[in-house]
Amino acid sequence: MNITTVGIVGAGTMGNGIAQACAVSGINVVMIDIAQAAVDKGLATIGKSLDRLIAKEKMTAADRAAALARIKGSANYDDLKTVQLVIEAATENHELKNKILKQIDALLAPEAIIATNTSSISITQLAAVTQRPDKFVGMHFFNPVPMMALVEIIRGLRTSDATHDAVKALAQRLGKSPITVKNAPGFVVNRILVPMINEAFFVLAEGLATPEDIDAGMKLGCNHPIGPLALADMVGLDVCLAVMEVYLNEFGDSKYRPCPLLREYVAAGRLGRKTGAGVYSYAK
Numbered sequence: 001m002n003i004t005t006v007g008i009v010g011a012g013t014m015g016n017g018i019a020q021a022c023a024v025s026g027i028n029v030v031m032i033d034i035a036q037a038a039v040d041k042g043l044a045t046i047g048k049s050l051d052r053l054i055a056k057e058k059m060t061a062a063d064r065a066a067a068l069a070r071i072k073g074s075a076n077y078d079d080l081k082t083v084q085l086v087i088e089a090a091t092e093n094h095e096l097k098n099k100i101l102k103q104i105d106a107l108l109a110p111e112a113i114i115a116t117n118t119s120s121i122s123i124t125q126l127a128a129v130t131q132r133p134d135k136f137v138g139m140h141f142f143n144p145v146p147m148m149a150l151v152e153i154i155r156g157l158r159t160s161d162a163t164h165d166a167v168k169a170l171a172q173r174l175g176k177s178p179i180t181v182k183n184a185p186g187f188v189v190n191r192i193l194v195p196m197i198n199e200a201f202f203v204l205a206e207g208l209a210t211p212e213d214i215d216a217g218m219k220l221g222c223n224h225p226i227g228p229l230a231l232a233d234m235v236g237l238d239v240c241l242a243v244m245e246v247y248l249n250e251f252g253d254s255k256y257r258p259c260p261l262l263r264e265y266v267a268a269g270r271l272g273r274k275t276g277a278g279v280y281s282y283a284k
Contacts, residue, residue, distance in 0.1 A: 001113070001166040004028065007080040009100055010089035011042025011073070013274075014117055017145025018087055020046045021174045023070040024063075024146075030072045030079050039073040046071065049146060081107050085170070087139055089117040092242050097121065098129045105130040113163055115139035119190050119239070120246040123156035123183045133158040139167050140187060141176075143235065151176045152187050185250040186243065194243045197235075200228035201259035204279070211279050229279040232262075233272035237279075241266050 006022050008015050011033040019031045019042070033039045050067060053059035072079065080086055086104050090096055097116065104114055113135045116126055127136035138154025151171040155164055164180070171178040181187045186194065200214055209217065215227020232240050241263060247256035265271075265278060272278030 001084060001111075001162070003084045003113075003166060003170045005083045005085075006030075006170075007032065007083035007086040007104075008089055009033075009080075009086060009104065010091075010117075011039050012089070012091075013143060014141060014145060015087075015089035016042035016045045017143065018089060018117070018141055019071055020049055020067070020146050021141075021176075023067040024050075024059075025174050026070070027170075027173070028070050028072075030074060030083055032074055032077060032080060034075065036073075036075045039075055043068075043071065043073045077103060077107060080104065081109070083108070083112065085113045085115060085167070087115045087117055089141075092119060092121070092239055094121055094125075097126060101126060101129050105132060111135075113137065113166060115167055117141055120186050120194075120243045122185070122250075123154045123159070127156040127158060134160040135163050137163050137167050138181075138183070138187070139171070140189075142189070149175075149177045150189070151178045152181045152189060153178045154181045154183055154187055156183050185247050190243060191247075194240055195247070195256065197228045197232045197240055198244050198256075198259050198262060200232070201262045204229065205259060205261040233278035233280055233282075236272050236274060237262060238266050238271045 005028045007030045008019050009032045011031050015031060019029045022029045031039065031042060047068065050059060050064040054061060054064060088097060088100055090100055114130060115137050117140055118138060119140060123138040127133040130136055133156060136156055137159050140152040140154060142148035142150050153164060153168050168178050203214055204211060211229045215230050218224045218227050241258050244256055244258040269275060270277045273282050276282050
């Protein structure tokens with residue numbers, strides 16, 4: 001299948017980033033969210049992101065206009081009926097995703113593919129709530145989507161070769177470098193990354209070093225472009241906590257227990273950049 005029309009459910013950070021990547025690559029997009037205000041905010045974010053590319057002379061004004069023209073923002077799920085692929089990019093909540101996936105499944109043509117951008121939830125379990133598990137796949141993008149090259153293509157137990165090959169080809173058309181991964185909690189990258197972030201919180205909680213020195217140590221000693229605590233603020237501390245809880249529940253191994261300090265930050269509403277404060281302060 002040559003995919004030329006994509007639906008995206010979720011106009012937040014990941015959803016609008018995926019929409020931008022698709023539109024810039026010549027693919028028509030329908031971006032859905034539950035409220036028009038959320039859709040408008042997502043479209044505005046894309047516009048600002050494209051403006052930055054123009055300022056860096058990586059895009060022309062004509063290219064920007066063409067990309068934006070390929071994106072239809074909507075709060076009406078019926079607008080997804082004619083797309084060939086829907087990428088679900090909602091909040092990392094199992095019950096919410098199940099509800100959305102059932103709704104999408106009932107709307108789409110039988111040959112359409114459903115992909116989920118989940119970072120930790122079982123693809124096989126999510127596929128089971130649909131009537132098309134052979135046409136269901138994980139398509140895990142990384143933040144910020146327009147800049148990050150990696151896409152994890154995760155096969156559920158019943159994902160067909162044709163489905164896998166179609167979304168892999170799409171990822172390559174977007175200029176990404178896909179890797180194929182078996183279904184397991186956290187897949188590959190987050191299985192390694194999020195426990196490292198969690199361990200950085202334990203190091204911070206034990207007072208071994210300041211946040212700045214922890215991050216500097218990993219940047220300078222391990223050649224990481226960003227430290228784990230700053231990265232946690234970028235990802236969202238609530239997301240990091242949710243992923244660790246999935247690992248703990250799925251593996252039943254205490255090495256995946258979330259750090260109490262991470263829980264405390266989340267309980268206090270210090271979720272990172274999106275709330276203006278996490279480990280670090282982002283007050284303007």
